[in-house]
Amino acid sequence: MASKRTMAIRLIPLCLALALLNGTASAQQQAFSREGLQLHYVWKYDNASTQAFTLTLPAETALPPWSAWRSAQADAFVFQQLVRDAREQYPDVSFRFRQTADGGRVDYQTSDEKLLPQIKSWLAQQQSTLFNAYLDQHYYKRHGGNDSHLIRPDHVRIAADSSPELQEIAQTLQRVIVASATEEQKKRYPNDEKSLVTAGLLDFVQSIPYDPLQSSDGLRGVTFLMPEQVLAQNRGDCDSKSALMMALLAALYPDLPQAIVYIPDHALLAVALPAYSGNEETVAIEGQPFLPLEVTGPAELAPGVLGEKSRLYLRSHEYQYERFHPTVTNSTPN
Incomplete structure (x- = not known):
């Protein structure tokens, strides 16, 4: 007997919409340099005074460097195992496995034909288990459900695992934002330090130079950088920056509800924070209004302000999201 086991899995591109966010002034990262683990910045947020500060990357990380998706590698792992x-x-x-x-x-082959249906069913189930294990090991996830043939980085898990390692960096940025x-x-943001710091962090991440992270085969959107890589390389695309922003917020405010929001060719963040001007856009997450955060840059878009394409899709409810479920301990007070 022969059981065909084609994977038929492809990566979904997430950052093909940069031009829609380029309509306003660039966020103000005025200088950047790196010396080992030291990241030196000159940054101006809004009308605040220019700040010079240093962030220190952790000496070790539990997360692997990002590995671009390769279907052949996934197939080899799954079929051999x-x-x-x-x-x-x-x-x-x-x-016996044969490449086609x-x-x-x-x-x-078996002399017991009664086993054939059982073997066929077992192979299908085991293949699914092994493929999911491969995704988990490499921080990938199916996009749109367990039966989807589209995959993407597991942004929420990446942010959750990165957050403890970025706590010192997040606290340094918090001090800079509050002090300036x-x-x-x-x-x-009257008497609301959490909203003040979130707006400052958003501007900081927007100011990191945008890079589509184009792969060597010329296809856009097929690569990604881990949050610490975004900082170390001072570049990132929309979903890489979203994971970084999510990790920084979780390090400071672990009880802050967050979600990463997906529209065609784009990703952004959303947080459960109050709207102050009354003109902010909101996005419904589990029936509750969240403020969207356009982290891509270089446009300085405040919390609740959207690029044209994002606004169109969110208003027409054409989006998917994944919650970052908060904890209720160790949150920095407002």
Whole structure:
């Protein structure tokens, strides 16, 4: 018998919409340099005074460097392990993997024909288990549900695992934002340091130079950088920057509800913070209004202010999202 096991999985591009966010002034990262783990910035937020400060990257990280998606590598891992597991599960059955033009095929032979339906079902289930294990190991996730053939970086898990490592960096940025806040900024967010700092962090991440992270094969949107890589390389695309922003906020405010929002070719963040001007856009997350955050840059878009394409899709409810579920401990007080 032969059981065809083509993977038919492809990566979904998320950052093809930069031009729609270029309509206003650039966020103001005036200088950047790196010396080892030290990141030196000169940054001006809104009308606040120019700030010079240094962020220190952690000496070690539990997250691997980002590995671009390669279907052939995933197939090789899954099929090699599948055949080994099958031989262990059914020692009296002969299994062999053959590479084909459109994927792969597992051949199997047994003298007990009654086993054939069982083997076929087991192979399908085990292949799914192994593929999900591969995704988990490499911080990928199916986009749109367990049956989807589209995958993307597992942004929420990446942010959650990065957040503890970025706590010192987040706290340094918090101090810079609070210390340099103008009276105008304080009036904009009265007695609400969390909103003040979120707006400052948003401007800081927007000011990191945009890079589509184009792959060597010329396809845009197929690569990604981990949050610490975005900082170290001082570049990132929309979903890389969204994961960084999510991690920084979680490090400071672990009880702040967050979600990453997906529209065609783009990703942005949303947080459960109050609207102060009354003109902010909101996005419904589990039935509750969240403020959207356009992290891509270089446009300085305040919380609740959207690029044209994002506004169109969110207003027409054409979006997907994934929640970053908060904790209720160790939150920095407002």
